[in-house]
Amino acid sequence: MNPAISKTVLQSFDKTVSCNCYYERPGELAELQVRHDLPLIPRGGGMSYCSASALEGGLTLDMRSFNRILNFDYKLGQVKVEAGICIGELNNFLIPSGWQLPVLPGYPMITVGGCIAFNVHGKSQYKIGLFMDWIEQLTIYHPLKGELVCSATINEEIFNLTIGGMGFTGIIVNATLKLKKIAGNQVQIEARKVGNIGEAVRLMKEKAYDYDYVYSWNNFNLSGRSFGKGIVYLEKIKNGFTESAKPVKFLNRLYPPRQGPPVLNRFTTYWMCQVYYQLSRLKPVSAIQNLYTASFPIYGKEVYYHLFGKKGFREYQVIFPHQNWEQAMSSIRELIRVYKMGIALASLKFFKGKTHHISFSGEGVCLALDIPNNQTSIDFFNALDQVTIRYNGIINPSKDSRAGAALVKACYPGYEDFKRAINHYDPQRLFVSELRNRLEL
Amino acid sequence: MKGSAIIIGASQGLGRALAYRLAEHGTNCILASRNEEGLWDMARDLTEKHKIKVVVLPVNLETLDASGAAKFVEQSCIELNDLDKVFVTAGYVSEADDGPGAKNILDKTNAINYRGPALLLSAFSEKLKDQVATLAAVSSIAAIRPRGKNIGYAASKIALEYHVKGLAHFFSRQSLRFQIYRVGYMDTGMSAGKKLAFRKEDPSRVATFMIKQLGSQKKLFYYPRYWRFIAWILGLIPWFIYKKLRF
Numbered sequence: 254m255n256p257a258i259s260k261t262v263l264q265s266f267d268k269t270v271s272c273n274c275y276y277e278r279p280g281e282l283a284e285l286q287v288r289h290d291l292p293l294i295p296r297g298g299g300m301s302y303c304s305a306s307a308l309e310g311g312l313t314l315d316m317r318s319f320n321r322i323l324n325f326d327y328k329l330g331q332v333k334v335e336a337g338i339c340i341g342e343l344n345n346f347l348i349p350s351g352w353q354l355p356v357l358p359g360y361p362m363i364t365v366g367g368c369i370a371f372n373v374h375g376k377s378q379y380k381i382g383l384f385m386d387w388i389e390q391l392t393i394y395h396p397l398k399g400e401l402v403c404s405a406t407i408n409e410e411i412f413n414l415t416i417g418g419m420g421f422t423g424i425i426v427n428a429t430l431k432l433k434k435i436a437g438n439q440v441q442i443e444a445r446k447v448g449n450i451g452e453a454v455r456l457m458k459e460k461a462y463d464y465d466y467v468y469s470w471n472n473f474n475l476s477g478r479s480f481g482k483g484i485v486y487l488e489k490i491k492n493g494f495t496e497s498a499k500p501v502k503f504l505n506r507l508y509p510p511r512q513g514p515p516v517l518n519r520f521t522t523y524w525m526c527q528v529y530y531q532l533s534r535l536k537p538v539s540a541i542q543n544l545y546t547a548s549f550p551i552y553g554k555e556v557y558y559h560l561f562g563k564k565g566f567r568e569y570q571v572i573f574p575h576q577n578w579e580q581a582m583s584s585i586r587e588l589i590r591v592y593k594m595g596i597a598l599a600s601l602k603f604f605k606g607k608t609h610h611i612s613f614s615g616e617g618v619c620l621a622l623d624i625p626n627n628q629t630s631i632d633f634f635n636a637l638d639q640v641t642i643r644y645n646g647i648i649n650p651s652k653d654s655r656a657g658a659a660l661v662k663a664c665y666p667g668y669e670d671f672k673r674a675i676n677h678y679d680p681q682r683l684f685v686s687e688l689r690n691r692l693e694l
Numbered sequence: 695m696k697g698s699a700i701i702i703g704a705s706q707g708l709g710r711a712l713a714y715r716l717a718e719h720g721t722n723c724i725l726a727s728r729n730e731e732g733l734w735d736m737a738r739d740l741t742e743k744h745k746i747k748v749v750v751l752p753v754n755l756e757t758l759d760a761s762g763a764a765k766f767v768e769q770s771c772i773e774l775n776d777l778d779k780v781f782v783t784a785g786y787v788s789e790a791d792d793g794p795g796a797k798n799i800l801d802k803t804n805a806i807n808y809r810g811p812a813l814l815l816s817a818f819s820e821k822l823k824d825q826v827a828t829l830a831a832v833s834s835i836a837a838i839r840p841r842g843k844n845i846g847y848a849a850s851k852i853a854l855e856y857h858v859k860g861l862a863h864f865f866s867r868q869s870l871r872f873q874i875y876r877v878g879y880m881d882t883g884m885s886a887g888k889k890l891a892f893r894k895e896d897p898s899r900v901a902t903f904m905i906k907q908l909g910s911q912k913k914l915f916y917y918p919r920y921w922r923f924i925a926w927i928l929g930l931i932p933w934f935i936y937k938k939l940r941f
Contacts, residue, residue: 257789257883257884257885257886257887257888259886259887259888260887261887261888261889275887276886276887277883277886277887278882278883278886278887279883280705280706280707280710280732280882280883281705281706281729281731281732283729283731284883315886315887318706318883321735321736321738321739322738322739322742322743323735323738323739324738324742325742335735346742346743
């Protein structure tokens with residue numbers, strides 16, 4: 254059975270970019286019907302905010318059929334998987350054996366290939382690093398070069414280029430990943446209320462190394478001393494495996510995306526955040542949750558993304574160095590006031606380490622902001638760019654479907670080297686996405 | 695669920711989903727398809743996840759002949775001697791199978807959808823005739839009533855259905871169960887990205903349905919079930935109207 258190549262429209266996850274493209278879902282590598290007249294780009298869960306897996310007139314290869322576990326070395330704590338496997342499914346398999354993927358982004362349907370291509374982070378980046386820190390070996394396939402095995406010791410250059418390479422080096426076929434030993438299959442979650450943004454950062458700093466995961470939800474729609482009032486989540490894996498914590502059959506509730514009129518705007522975001530905070534006050538401060546679902550905080554809250562409707566939303570994620578955090582925050586606060594922005598979500602995490610190519614990393618406080626998509630939101634983000642540059646911030650190009658080459662160049666010293674290396678490796682530019690064109694890579 | 699199963703066309707789509715659903719029930723499986731390498735990857739995955747016995751047997755339906763089918767069946771029953779479930783899910787349809795253009799891919803379409811499956815089902819029914827076993831063939835809604843598109847595919851599927859019904863008649867005094875599944879649109883590589891008139895079903899849902907029917911005495915199944923109603927309506931439409939329909 255040969256897969257069909259069909260024409261379809263693919264949207265970025267934030268719904269701000271749409272591409273008319275060709276689409277193929279091969280079941281086997283031998284089936285790839287590479288058309289050399291079309292640029293290619295592989296696609297995993299289709300969760301990238303930035304149109305990373307589509308190009309107007311290009312061929313998108315849906316790799317989700319490549320979702321098998323090829324080997325699990327229980328003693329060594331390593332698993333070899335095909336890159337189309339979802340992290341939720343893999344976690345379901347690993348946890349009962351006492352192992353876990355150490356770096357987990359927020360949604361279970363994200364694929365391992367996507368995690369590698371964007372060198373993603375999880376809820377405790379400051380402690381366990383990025384996805385790249387847990388990759389042992391990769392097999393990639395380039396139609397003009399064939400299959401290639403690479404690791405930190407074999408074909409090192411291609412290995413480094415593929416991690417965070419946004420899919421431009423070829424198709425990631427399989428990956429051997431290092432795992433983290435876990436003490437149990439439940440998580441003790443403490444939800445501590447904080448009165449403002451300053452309190453949140455102080456509490457997170459104080460507790461960062463006492464817990465496995467530390468992050469926050471903040472309400473940026475309030476003014477005065479309550480700005481950033483919210484909840485700091487302090488999570489720790491509880492010792493012991495219980496029968497009651499069972500794997501969950503994850504369903505992709507984000508697709509198909511809701512195309513109705515947007516529910517969230519400046520006024521409704523205010524009330525949504527108020528209600529969320531008040532509801533969380535009713536819950537106990539400390540609770541125990543199944544590790545299978547607690548690993549993915551977005552799972553079960555998909556309605557949030559559907560509320561943005563057909564216009565979609567925009568996300569701005571940025572790391573500011575600790576020493577610049579307060580000044581940067583006060584500028585952002587001022588911009589929110591000037592632009593009268595309704596902030597649907599504001600969240601903080603800590604980061605530690607250096608950037609790799611143009612993978613999102615750095616040292617400092619990471620802030621993520623979600624806003625409904627409209628003309629003001631673009632102006633607001635453009636103004637935020639100035640704050641980012643002024644205070645040596647680093648933006649996340651994979652979360653922002655608007656960020657252009659100039660901004661990324663300003664944030665990432667490795668931009669030019671990455672561009673040179675990618676074009677040297679693939680001079681025919683066979684792998685191209687909307688993102689690659691936008692970032693002028 | 696005890697016993698063992700063989701899935702012909704196991705590397706993708708419904709066959710693959712069936713293998714995973716059967717493995718969840720602890721059923722040992724033989725995975726058969728043209729692509730041996732892909733099957734080994736699948737076998738490793740199934741063994742890691744479900745700790746069952748998985749055997750890989752490559753088979754090329756396009757070139758299979760009667761002696762090849764007999765050898766394949768012998769080998770299958772040696773590998774898993776409690777084999778009692780045979781699923782033929784393999785299929786092939788080409789974009790070129792449109793109107794008179796069907797003639798260009800007729801041999802391949804016929805071999806993969808009818809001749810190969812028919813040879814295997816005949817050989818398996820002879821081998822398993824003295825035991826309780828289920829032999830299931832996956833047909834298609836294309837077999838409901840002929841139309842200008844997918845002529846070769848529809849013809850070979852209806853031929854397969856007749857073959858299975860014939861075997862059911864021949865072995866009616868034995869404990870063999872023969873089942874035909876007319877399956878609607880499925881979310882597979884064949885339909886990826888296409889906008890279709892009806893919802894695409896997840897192959898794992900179809901697989902779950904097929905496993906539930908293993909004990910059933912019925913011979914013809916539709917999935918989703920509303921296709922039975924559509925088939926009935928299509929059968930009622932008089933030719934002078936039907937010939938004007940384009941779908």
